[in-house]
Amino acid sequence: MITAKVKWAGDMQFIGQSGTGHAMVMDANPDFGGYDSGMRPMELLLIGLGGCSGMDIVSILKKKKQDIRGLEIKVNAQQAEKYPKRLTEISIEFIVKGKSLSEEAVKRAVELSMEKYCSVKATLEHSAKIIHSYKIENVD
Amino acid sequence: MITAKVKWAGDMQFIGQSGTGHAMVMDANPDFGGYDSGMRPMELLLIGLGGCSGMDIVSILKKKKQDIRGLEIKVNAQQAEKYPKRLTEISIEFIVKGKSLSEEAVKRAVELSMEKYCSVKATLEHSAKIIHSYKIENVD
Numbered sequence: 001m002i003t004a005k006v007k008w009a010g011d012m013q014f015i016g017q018s019g020t021g022h023a024m025v026m027d028a029n030p031d032f033g034g035y036d037s038g039m040r041p042m043e044l045l046l047i048g049l050g051g052c053s054g055m056d057i058v059s060i061l062k063k064k065k066q067d068i069r070g071l072e073i074k075v076n077a078q079q080a081e082k083y084p085k086r087l088t089e090i091s092i093e094f095i096v097k098g099k100s101l102s103e104e105a106v107k108r109a110v111e112l113s114m115e116k117y118c119s120v121k122a123t124l125e126h127s128a129k130i131i132h133s134y135k136i137e138n139v140d
Numbered sequence: 141m142i143t144a145k146v147k148w149a150g151d152m153q154f155i156g157q158s159g160t161g162h163a164m165v166m167d168a169n170p171d172f173g174g175y176d177s178g179m180r181p182m183e184l185l186l187i188g189l190g191g192c193s194g195m196d197i198v199s200i201l202k203k204k205k206q207d208i209r210g211l212e213i214k215v216n217a218q219q220a221e222k223y224p225k226r227l228t229e230i231s232i233e234f235i236v237k238g239k240s241l242s243e244e245a246v247k248r249a250v251e252l253s254m255e256k257y258c259s260v261k262a263t264l265e266h267s268a269k270i271i272h273s274y275k276i277e278n279v280d
Contacts, residue, residue: 006191041188045188045260059152059173079142084262127263
């Protein structure tokens with residue numbers, strides 16, 4: 001079971017505490033009565049998607065003895081126009097940096113995460129169409 | 141458009157930065173090579189759900205001139221047993237504290253969030269069955 005508690009801290013500020021004991025602040029835009037002191041709740045879905053797939057890809061590339069030096073993940077999403085404005089489309093791009101990386105290994109790691117392992121992707125894809133891509137940047 | 145970037149910080153640590161400019165650390169359990177220095181990516185989905193619905197409920201109760209003094213939200217979720225272990229069931233409980241709160245107003249605020257406004261709920265419900273409940277604690 002995964003658990004979390006969220007507590008109102010006044011105005012639009014909320015403190016989220018995860019079952020593993022970590023806390024963070026969420027807040028709204030000033031247009032909605034917030035102070036922009038923390039992330040918007042919907043942004044957490046995108047960050048979770050990036051973290052989940054990133055962990056998979058690093059693990060897989062390390063198992064494949066790839067000399068990975070960096071990984072950046074860009075996530076962009078569209079919402080429905082009308083309330084409740086669910087996520088409808090997500091694009092996720094992986095920029096993998098390393099030394100003499102095998103393109104085949106990177107491609108396979110991305111595919112394994114997206115198709116087999118990433119729980120956040122497997123959850124969000126029931127609402128949003130998720131498109132993934134990758135770039136390899138070999139360093140000296 | 142909602143955007144986020146996630147950057148690998150070594151081992152299983154990832155830094156998520158939201159499009160609104162806020163950052164947080166994600167990490168894995170030591171069993172998976174992590175240091176437990178931050179939240180698990182899947183926990184973010186639950187925290188986002190709590191924050192999203194919490195903002196709705198506070199806004200609605202304030203518009204209804206209710207004297208709300210506190211709001212706590214407990215979120216528990218089940219995953220599928222097999223990979224990719226998507227979310228299959230979520231329970232969310234709202235504990236609303238206030239002075240002379242109208243049960244009808246609280247009930248309606250929870251319903252409006254769950255059925256009409258909360259974008260995170262509207263996204264996750266395509267993967268998981270979401271059950272909500274509430275408790276009212278009137279203070280002197």
